Amino acid sequence: MANPCKPANPDKPLVITSGEPAGIGPDVCLLQAAQGFPRATAVIANLELMQQRASELGIEVTVKKIDRSELANLSNQAGVLAILDIPLDQPVITGQLNKANSRYVIQMLDLAIELANNQTVSAIVTGPVHKGVINDGGLAFTGHTEYLRDQCGVEEVVMMLATEGLRVALVTTHLPLKDVSAAITQDKIQRVCRILHNDLIHQFGCEQPTILVTGLNPHAGEDGHLGYEEIDTIIPALKALHQQGIRTQGPLPADTLFQPHYLENADAVLAMYHDQGLPVLKYKGFGNAVNITLGLPFIRTSVDHGTALDIAGSGRADTGSLYTALNYAHSMAQQQQLKQQEQRHA
Ligand SMILES: NC(=O)c1ccc[n+]([C@@H]2O[C@H](COP(=O)([O-])OP(=O)(O)OC[C@H]3O[C@@H](n4cnc5c(N)ncnc54)[C@H](O)[C@@H]3O)[C@@H](O)[C@H]2O)c1
Numbered sequence: 001m002a003n004p005c006k007p008a009n010p011d012k013p014l015v016i017t018s019g020e021p022a023g024i025g026p027d028v029c030l031l032q033a034a035q036g037f038p039r040a041t042a043v044i045a046n047l048e049l050m051q052q053r054a055s056e057l058g059i060e061v062t063v064k065k066i067d068r069s070e071l072a073n074l075s076n077q078a079g080v081l082a083i084l085d086i087p088l089d090q091p092v093i094t095g096q097l098n099k100a101n102s103r104y105v106i107q108m109l110d111l112a113i114e115l116a117n118n119q120t121v122s123a124i125v126t127g128p129v130h131k132g133v134i135n136d137g138g139l140a141f142t143g144h145t146e147y148l149r150d151q152c153g154v155e156e157v158v159m160m161l162a163t164e165g166l167r168v169a170l171v172t173t174h175l176p177l178k179d180v181s182a183a184i185t186q187d188k189i190q191r192v193c194r195i196l197h198n199d200l201i202h203q204f205g206c207e208q209p210t211i212l213v214t215g216l217n218p219h220a221g222e223d224g225h226l227g228y229e230e231i232d233t234i235i236p237a238l239k240a241l242h243q244q245g246i247r248t249q250g251p252l253p254a255d256t257l258f259q260p261h262y263l264e265n266a267d268a269v270l271a272m273y274h275d276q277g278l279p280v281l282k283y284k285g286f287g288n289a290v291n292i293t294l295g296l297p298f299i300r301t302s303v304d305h306g307t308a309l310d311i312a313g314s315g316r317a318d319t320g321s322l323y324t325a326l327n328y329a330h331s332m333a334q335q336q337q338l339k340q341q342e343q344r345h346a
């Protein structure tokens, strides 16, 4: 199965989009810059906003505007934050959403996509955005995952969150619960599983991945007594995947699947919907987890948390997830390069 990712060069810098300007995205970028990024990293943000937030946080970080031509020689220096500057539409009040700045949030993403597509950066790492305020600003937006899919012109992508010892991918992403059942089709499950299987091999070094698949209904439908989606849709899809050489186990009841007995022999769990899989992942790893979009032409990781408007500017934002997201992005680029070298020499 071909890997759709363009070859990532792990020697290139990472780029972060700082996300919702009123939230903790700017804080975690600055707090991490104060300690030093694990790799050469540039941040897309507004220069004045970052200077203002650094002073609110009371930290010594030199916020330095760079030109994209400087990305090739970017160095990694604790206490320095290299900014690709984007203008704001209105000044930011920390902790207060303002729909007038929705365009700014999207412009950051568009620049990151351009830099990743032309391979100026090895990967993009996204800070948290507020989906609601972007929509209030007149821009239809359900999440980075769907936005990146559409901007990259790919039919399907997969949201997968990972933390130490657990990876959880989703069949459906940002969808109202009432629409979930209809969105789960045999084709959809197969497309998602193929991407997941492929990326577990190419980006995570799993030789022969095993994917645990949840049911949709309580107790995986209890043989049709508690719903038919397992019998009508999930089981036939898993049978078809078996024919394609993709190893899955399921549908398993979601309430009993997340235990060592099952997880220790699996590479990922595939849940049917957002709040079936992510609460378990975030309970286990919030603060040290990463959100990854699989199936894009480039590597994208993200923090596991939201905009946390309640603590923006307070200095209480934990940088653990940003640090994890940066490290995952880099190691995925390394793994991808290794796989491509192996394929060239095969
Ligand atoms: N990556 C993303 O873009 C992303 C991810 C999740 C949620 N969101 C969005 O964020 C907004 C707010 O969502 P929410 O309130 O459900 O989740 P949230 O993660 O913003 O906040 C939940 C709680 O966790 C705390 N928290 C979050 N991150 C923290 C950190 N780094 N350090 C310390 N405490 C932290 C917050 O203070 C809050 O009490 C929503 O619009 C949601 O869609 C965006």
Ligand SMILES: N[C@H](C(=O)O)[C@H](O)COP(=O)(O)O
Binding pocket: 142, 143, 144, 145, 146, 274, 278, 291, 302, 303, 304, 305
């Ligand atoms: N579903 C994500 C989570 O709960 O962490 C979050 O909403 C961000 O999703 P995007 O990366 O698609 O914006």
